[in-house]
Amino acid sequence: MSQTIDHYFEAGRDILLEVGAKTDNSRPNIIAFALDRKGRLLAVGFNSYSKTHPYQKRCARKAGDQYKQYLHAEISAIIKSRQQVHSLVVVRISKAGDFMLAKPCKVCYLAIEEAGIKNVYYSS
Structure with missing residues (x-):
């Protein structure tokens, strides 16, 4: 892993701990960073348990998992990006701040493939 990727893992944990402290959500927090070819930040996405998007619904249906709406x-990070995403860094933490497995689901992998994203890094 490059230092840039390590930086995003640490930044993700810090952001999620801060956000988690302000919410009553009992689910693990997940954040994704969309990066360009040079490792510059294009967009940040969070899991939402109340919002959806037509692209999320389409990918869920296409992947055969229509319940992941x-x-x-x-x-979210792919949608918010205004440029070609080269790498995606996905971070998931427990309430205690420990890294957890953040491997994208099949719905997200479909979106990642469609977007032509070359590298996916996730916490474990």
């Missing part, structure tokens, strides 16, 4: 962090 609520906006995932990976797809």
Whole structure:
């Protein structure tokens, strides 16, 4: 892993701990960073348990998992990006701040493939 990727893992944990402290959500927090070819930040996405998006719904249906309609962090970051995304960094933490497995689901992998994203890094 490059230092840039490590930086995003640490930044993701810090952001999620701050956001988690302000919410009553009992689910693990997930954040995704969309990066360009040079590792510059293009967009940030969070999991939403109340919002959806037509692209999320389309990918969910296409992947055969129509119940995953609520906006995932990976797809949120892809949607918000205004340029070609080269890499995606996905971070998931427990309430205690420990890294957890953040491997994208099949719905998100479909969106990642459609977007032509070359590299996906996720916490474990």
